[in-house]
Amino acid sequence: MTTTVPQSLSRHSPELALIREQIRRLMARFDASYFRKIDEDRVFPDEFFRAMAEQGYFRTLLPDEFEGTDAGPAVASVLIEEVNRCGGDASSLNAQMTICQALLHNGTETQKATYLSAIGSGEVRCLCVAATEPDGGADMRALKSTARRAGDDWVLNAQKVFISFAEHTRLLLLLANTDDGPTVFLLDKSEHGASIELQPVQMVANRLTTMLFIDELRVPDSARLGQVGQGLRVLMKSFARRRIFAAAESIGNARFLLDISLTHAKTRVTFDRVIGSNQGVQYPLAQAYARVEAADLMRWDAISELEAGRDAGTRSAMAKLLASEASWETARAAMTTFGGWALSSEMHVERKVRESMVFVFNNMLWSYLAEEGLDLPKAF
Numbered sequence: 432m433t434t435t436v437p438q439s440l441s442r443h444s445p446e447l448a449l450i451r452e453q454i455r456r457l458m459a460r461f462d463a464s465y466f467r468k469i470d471e472d473r474v475f476p477d478e479f480f481r482a483m484a485e486q487g488y489f490r491t492l493l494p495d496e497f498e499g500t501d502a503g504p505a506v507a508s509v510l511i512e513e514v515n516r517c518g519g520d521a522s523s524l525n526a527q528m529t530i531c532q533a534l535l536h537n538g539t540e541t542q543k544a545t546y547l548s549a550i551g552s553g554e555v556r557c558l559c560v561a562a563t564e565p566d567g568g569a570d571m572r573a574l575k576s577t578a579r580r581a582g583d584d585w586v587l588n589a590q591k592v593f594i595s596f597a598e599h600t601r602l603l604l605l606l607a608n609t610d611d612g613p614t615v616f617l618l619d620k621s622e623h624g625a626s627i628e629l630q631p632v633q634m635v636a637n638r639l640t641t642m643l644f645i646d647e648l649r650v651p652d653s654a655r656l657g658q659v660g661q662g663l664r665v666l667m668k669s670f671a672r673r674r675i676f677a678a679a680e681s682i683g684n685a686r687f688l689l690d691i692s693l694t695h696a697k698t699r700v701t702f703d704r705v706i707g708s709n710q711g712v713q714y715p716l717a718q719a720y721a722r723v724e725a726a727d728l729m730r731w732d733a734i735s736e737l738e739a740g741r742d743a744g745t746r747s748a749m750a751k752l753l754a755s756e757a758s759w760e761t762a763r764a765a766m767t768t769f770g771g772w773a774l775s776s777e778m779h780v781e782r783k784v785r786e787s788m789v790f791v792f793n794n795m796l797w798s799y800l801a802e803e804g805l806d807l808p809k810a811f
């Protein structure tokens with residue numbers, strides 16, 4: 432990254448404005464049409480990913496010890512937001528910056544020394560968490576994938592579903608049950624890839640998604656990430672950050688949709704006047720605008736909690752909930768504004784509607800907020 436930034440940044444700081452500017456310039460090469468093609472072809476955005484690596488953006492959340500810039504969550508959230516606001520899809524950037532946090536906070540010295548600098552440079556892709564299973568879904572108590580002790584080794588058997596980027600990552604974090612509870616294993620596909628079977632799932636969004644099968648894969652204990660039985664804690668430790676970055680994705684999506692909707696509303700003429708002069712077009716856009724701005728304030732509030740070293744659990748949950756719903760509302764407003772053109776891929780609305788949809792499965796998070804924020808009884 433060409434800009435050196437301090438840890439704590441106000442949302443109006445010149446440093447963040449500069450980073451937004453850098454991303455916008457870069458995204459001229461990876462505009463909405465580039466990402467439309469990526470989406471249509473269901474391929475990984477290799478060129479975009481390489482450009483992010485060259486800029487050093489994957490180093491944003493890594494400390495100096497691993498050649499990171501330690502630029503902090505404010506910078507990471509702005510990078511993500513701006514990619515989406517330019518019509519791109521920041522999911523690979525988001526994954527590469529954040530999934531390795533589990534390794535940073537729970538890895539052994541050898542695991543960290545082996546991988547973290549190479550993740551920061553983009554040489555090694557760490558894009559994938561394999562937790563969800565076909566039967567259990569959101570219920571992690573129903574985990575059926577197993578890790579069985581075999582001398583000093585473990586034998587893994589797993590069946591997972593909805594696993595993002597599994598075909599395109601080198602490292603993946605696998606959650607499996609041991610006799611002492613859920614445990615995470617760090618699998619390197621360059622060693623174990625032949626024993627990991629992947630079957631693509633046809634999705635309307637988040638298209639690089641697979642089922643994953645492992646049958647009797649023997650791995651050394653050095654592949655374990657964190658303590659035995661502490662797997663959920665290993666994965667959940669960075670949840671506050673991940674919710675803030677999910678909020679940033681939604682805010683970027685919403686602002687992109689709002690930008691193109693406003694241009695359309697101000698230029699498309701029917702009944703001898705621009706459609707934006709009709710209240711039926713104006714009000715949904717004004718409502719979406721207000722909702723996105725409110726969600727954005729909650730995003731910055733959650734970031735300031737994180738930067739102050741406080742538990743950002745409930746604030747980050749609110750940021751993710753409000754931002755994802757604001758983005759979904761903006762998608763509806765964009766559809767009203769574009770009419771039939773909303774369904775044409777040429778206009779980029781339909782893709783962003785689908786990409787906004789990815790973030791609105793919120794029930795578990797509402798439950799978390801009810802319990803943690805309002806002290807209501809546990810739902811499950």
Ligand SMILES: Cc1cc2nc3c(=O)[nH]c(=O)nc-3n(C[C@H](O)[C@H](O)[C@H](O)COP(=O)(O)OP(=O)(O)OC[C@H]3O[C@@H](n4cnc5c(N)ncnc54)[C@H](O)[C@@H]3O)c2cc1C
Nearest residue numbers: 560561562563567568569570593594595637789794795811
């Ligand atoms: C775009 C996308 C990407 C994903 N990427 C990954 C990934 O990379 N790795 C991974 O491991 N998983 C991934 N997932 C899986 C995701 O974590 C699961 O979809 C989620 O855990 C829910 O499981 P399910 O879809 O089987 O729904 P189910 O568990 O079957 O639930 C169905 C619906 O019922 C609701 N519900 C269930 N129980 C309750 C309850 N007690 N109270 C209220 N509501 C309830 C759920 O919220 C959901 O809306 C991804 C999912 C999506 C959509």
